[in-house]
Amino acid sequence: MKYRSVEGLGCAWNAQGLLVKNPITRSTITTEPVTVALLHHFRDWNTVARAAEEVGYDEESVTEAVRSLHSLGFLTAEDDPEEGVSSALDPWRPWSHEGTSFHFMTRDAPFVETTDHIREELTTQTPPPLFKDYPDADRLFLPRRQRRLNAPYDEVLYGRRTHRDFAAEPVDRETFSTLMGAVFGLKDFIDAKQFGSLMLRTSPSGGSRHELEAYVAVSDVTDVDPGIYHYGVREHSLELIREGDFRDELTLMCNSQSGVGQAAFSVILTAVVERMSAKYRHPRAYRVMLMNAGHLGQTFALTATALGLGPFHTAAFNDSRVEELIGVDGVSETALYVLSAGLPKTDERGEVLLSNPPMSLASSRASRFDTGRD
């Protein structure tokens, strides 16, 4: 009989020791390194006798280990019934172990109630600050006067498109300030009972933790010196981190995409992990953080559209380099999303240029629309 390690196993160490995890079945064993060595010898179909010889243990003990690894779902036997798991996993394969376990290890993860103990900790001990500030930084207070956001909702909703080409013209400071305030600024506070007062933004946020911070690389905004700034939520200010135009550097960090390279400014969204994990102590909270970033991304796109700007989003960036640029450590605070905007580029007739025009017959022929017919 031949056996093979199941796909996508992952290893980690924690206080209990070495863990081997099967992300698909979500089973985990605490074990010794020799188990990993044994699984390694089953990376291709192998017999117990050969694996025992390769790993240098007697066949009897390896037989015992293989039996239990098989029953726990870490090894497949040649005569195991094909349960379709393998082919169901096909669409996940391009994402390798990292992408697969990222999803499956948090699937069905037990939701840990915010217990009295956590509540007490959050309310009696010093909780993580709700705001991040750079008290010693040079700062620009943005104008409080906001542009009206009264464009018809249907025009905004249906008019939003991704822009990758921008006019070489500055965005005016009031428009920029309106966008920053409407998307990342303070809308209000709520009485969150034992959790005290919590901030609201125009986008929803799991538990109203608002763990997301906005940094902005300004290149071309009227009366705002080019630089990397942190957006000070409480003050509606820009706190200077580095002076200068870093658009070209940021563009290289974002796969040289014109959506960043031609934009008047780009917002780098980060998550302050502790603000979220102090309350939500289960792995699904990580997913919530990503959803929160998505909400801010959509509000950014719609608000930019309402203000006559073109929005661009990307997750295609080098995390470490972007984090270095804005001066965060990438661990306690980590970059999640880059959102850019500028005035849309127009052609000689004044029509907005979009990289993806409406569909044509040719593009329709190249597509596969599932019509539900045989």
Ligand SMILES: Cc1cc2nc3c(=O)[nH]c(=O)nc-3n(C[C@H](O)[C@H](O)[C@H](O)COP(=O)(O)O)c2cc1C
């Ligand atoms: C999370 C996210 C990441 C994206 N990343 C990129 C990107 O890296 N490069 C790009 O050109 N467009 C990117 N886009 C834009 C999409 O390609 C675009 O939304 C899609 O083509 C639909 O076009 P529309 O936004 O004009 O409706 C991204 C959009 C989202 C929501």
